[in-house]
Amino acid sequence: MGKPTLVVLAAGMASRYGSLKQVDGFGPHGETIIDYSIFDAIRAGFGKVVFIIREEFEQTMRDKFDEKLKGKIEVDYAFQDFNLKKFGVDRVIERTKPWGTAHAVMSAKDKVDGPFCVINADDFYGYDAFKKMADFLSNEADDSHMSLMGFELGNTMSDYGYVSRGVCEVNEAGHMDSVTERTNIFYENDEAGNKKIVYEENGVKKELPADARVSMNFWGFTPKIFDISLAMFPDFVEANADNPKAEFFIPTIPDHMVKHGLADFRVIPTSSKWFGVTYVEDKPIVQESISKLVADGVYPAKLF
Template sequence: MGKPTLVVLAAGMASRYGSLKQVDAFGPHGETIIDYSIYDAIRAGFGKVVFIIREEFEQVMRDKFDEKLKGKIDVDYAFQDFNLKKFGVDKEIERTKPWGTAHAVMSAKDVVDGPFCVINADDFYGYDAFKKMADFLTNEVDDAHMSLMGFEVGNTMSDYGYVSRGVCEVDEKGHMASVTERTNIYYVTDEQGNRKIVYEENGVQNDLPADARVSMNFWGFTPKIFEVAQDMFPQFVEENGDNPKSEFFIPSVPDHMVKNGMAAFKVIPTSSKWFGVTYVEDKPIVQESISKLLADGTYPQKLF
C-alpha cells in the first residue's frame, strides 16, 4: 500500500474570522497553520496533500504553497463549487455559502485514489495525531474499518464565541456509536459562578461534559466515502435546498454508515494539544502556543 493522502479543507468563507485565515501568518517566518500540519504529515508518512479550495483562491494558494512544498510532498488541488449536477442533483440553487464539509470532501474524488485523511485548514492538531492516523491508514484501514481522532471538547473551545463540533458517542470497543454535528457550542456561567459548556439546539441550552469526545474534522477514510456521500447528497439537497445556511457536514456520512452497518469507525485517542482560529481574537493565542512549541524544540524556527 502506498503512502496515504492528506486532504485539507480550505474552501471556507471564514465569516467569523474576517479574512482568508487559510493563508494568514502565525509562525515567525509567515508560516500558516496549514504549514505546521503539512510538516507533521510529511514526517508522519503522508505522500500527497490535496487542497480543497474555492477556484478563486487557486492562485493565492499556489503562490503560498507550491514552491516551498516542491520535492517534499506531492501537491494537488480540487475545487468546491456550486455545480450540483456533477453530484447527481439535476437542479440549480442560488446560494453564497458552500455546501459544507462533506460536500467539500466529495469534490476531491477525482484526485484521491487511496486511503486519506481529512483535516481543517485552520486547526492545529500536532504530530502525534498525524503519526497515529498515518499508521492507521497504512496498516489497518479498509472500506469497513475507518477512523477519526477523538478530542475532549473542553480542550477545543474558544473564549470568544461559539464553535461547531461533531459530538461522538463511543462504545466499549472504542468505536464511534454515533456522531452529531453541534453548530453552537459555547461557555456559559451558572448561578454559582461556575463556567460550563453547553450546546444550543432550537433555542434550548443543553449541557455538554468537558470530557465529551468530539471530532475536529480529523478523519481517516477510503474512497468508499465518496460513493456513500454522493448517494446521500441528493436527498440532503431535496430536504435542505431552500435553507441558504444548510450544510452537508462530514459527520453525517460516518454516522449514516455506522447506523446502517456499513463500516466501523475507530476513535483514535491522541496526546496532541489542539488549538485553532475561529475568531480573530484567537490569533494571538495561537501565535503564543506556536511560539512555545518553537521554544521547546518541537518545531524548527523555519519549517520549509
C-alpha cells in the first residue's frame, strides 16, 4: 500500500476572521497553520497533499506552497464550486455560500486513489495526531473500518465567539456510535457565574460536558466515502434547495454509515494540543502557542 494522502479543506470564506486565514502568517517566519500540518504530515509518513480551494485562489495558494513543498511531498489542487452536475444534481441553485465540508471532500474524488486524511486548513493538530492517523491509514483502514481523531470539547473552544464541532457518542470499544454537527457552541456563565459550554439549536440552549469527544474534521477515510457522499448529496440538495445556509457537513456521512452498518469509525485519542483560528482575536493566541513550541524545540524556527 502506498503512502496515505492528506486532504486540506481550504475553500472556506473566513467570514468571521475577516481575511484569507489559509495563507495568513502565524510562525516566526510567516509560516501558515497549514505549513505546520504539512510539516507534521511529511514526517508522519504522508506522501501527497491535496488542497481543496476556490478556483479564484489557485494562484495565491500555488505562490504560497508549490515551491517550498517541491521535492518534499506531492502537491495537487481540487476546486469546490457551485457546479452540481458533476455530483448528480441536474439543476442550478443560486447561492453565495458553498455547500459545506462534505461537498468539499467530494470535490477531491478524482485526486485521491487510496486511504486519506481530511483536515481543516485553520486548525493546528500536532504531530501525535498525524502520526497516529498515518499509522491507521497505512495498516488498518479499509472500506468497513475508518476513523477520526477525538478531541475534548473543552480543549477546542474559542473565548471570542461560537464554534462548530461534530459531537461524538463513543461506545466502550472506542468506536463512534453517532456524530452530530453542532454549529453554535459557545461559553456562557450560569447563575453562580461559573463558565459552562452550551450549544443553541432552534432557539433552545443545551449544555455540553467539557470532556465530550468532538471531531475537529480530522478524519481517516478510504475512497468509499465518495460513493456514499455522492449517493446522499442529491437528496440533501433537493431538501435544502431553498435554504441558502444549509450545508452538507462531513459528520453526516460517517453518522449515516455507522447507523446503516456500512462501516465503523474508531475514535483515536490524541495527546496533541489543538488550537485554531476562527476569529481575528484568536491570532495572537495561536502565534504565542507556536512560539512556545518553537522555543521548546518541537518545531524548527523555519519549517521549509
